[in-house]
Amino acid sequence: MTAESVHESTRPMPAVTTDGSAPGPHGTRLLAGWFTTGRAADLTDHLDRFGPAPLDRVARRGDSSALVRAVEEAGLTGRGGAAFPTARKLQAVADGRGSAVVVANAMESEPASAKDATLLQLAPHLVLDGIALATQAVGAREAHLCVARTRQDQVHELRAALAERERHRLDPVPVQLHELPHHYVSSEESALVAWLNGGDARPTATPPRPFEKGVGKRPTLIDNVETLAQLALIARYGPAWYREAGAPDAPGTTLVTLGGAVRHPGVYEAPMGAELGRLLAYGGGPSERLSAVLVGGFFGSWLPAATALPARFTKQALAELGAGPGAGVLVALPERACGLAETASVLGFLARNGAQQCGPCRFGLPAVAEDFAALAHGRLDADGLHRLERRVGLLAGRGACRHPDGASRFAATALRTFAADVGHHLRFGPCPAVDHPPVLDVPTGPVPGPDEWR
């Protein structure tokens, strides 16, 4: 007897509070299994909880666009950083010429994020269901799952999960698991395409965008693994259910990684559109007085705590503040820390971890990082600050990918958020906090060698 015949239909989802807000079992969806059992969901757990992915429903109607419509009505947006409407991407790939390819992006190269690894550990079959459903929705005959080579535990768990699904014949198209080099820009979608096409895992010049011409020059859907898991829930429970959580302009739940000065740092599932202060409350709230919040991780923006805490977690509300939801990273910076020293450390990381392909990342970004380190250590004068500001302004829009844009925004929002500290450092030298252990955990590896990208 196959798993599919045992589990005839989708199981009902536990009820959600009206705004999907309560932490723990009520209000969680992707991580519901974890709160019920306290362990990672294997295939049996997964099928008991959710039933099989409703692939047969799509196939029976012969109408794969039903899922695209459901995703559109649900208002699902990409959870990899850009918050692009998922339905539009699905439709563009489905409309492309030739058979499509699906790529699930689990690279999670953002050092401050842990949500994709957590999701893949606790609920891998939701992600794999999402891949199967997306494959069917865009008419793909090829499906890839890209993970970082350095995470061997994750690789073993996913191989086992895929083998179990194959025994039960759950996936219409076999999912190929790939272990890519783990570099910051290797998670960028054109880098995945370049690697799957046999090249280096480095971003390439666009256009063409992957949805037009990607893996094997075919239309390619690249989605973050959380996005695919959300899609697997929408396929089962529908858009109206999906919108029971979150806000009308930012529906559903989202995974967030809370770090810094919060009582219980970690990954939480929270409603979209909630105030950032409420999101921090999922991790027990601030553990001390905050000066700022880093929204979106190393690819994100600094906001003063007074601005950040009441701000809503939506693409538009954050854009008005010069920030974005990114991959759901929130780092609370305590007052005792030096925001300039934290920023200098991250800029050093970003400078070392570009693809070393374009002028701005080879020269401009390292120069910005150097100036910023001088500022943090009280060695920069007023002329140096002007030079730094000019160099920061010249980074954006001048690379093949958005890496220099991200670094520019990170540096610019730091100069704005910590403006008082900038003045203080120029006049009096470094603050006492410069000798304290940093709040942000910044990897210290060297620049990857030219042969380390394959």
Added chain:
Amino acid sequence: MALTRSRDLSLRLDRIACEGHGACAELLPELLSLDEWGFPVVHSAEVPPELAAHARRAVAACPVLALRLDRRPS
């Protein structure tokens, strides 16, 4: 008419191919300048008709073929 009119032209720069030779900014200072390391800053990608000939010369002068002139969909 099939001929491309010059007002439909725009500059496209391959940032990976570019090695910062700087010939483009010398021949087309109206639209391009160089940063302190010699890499181009595009001030406007749209090429006005009176600069079309200069733009073509700048494209031809790039030793690594990083600069291109595209027809913009009108």
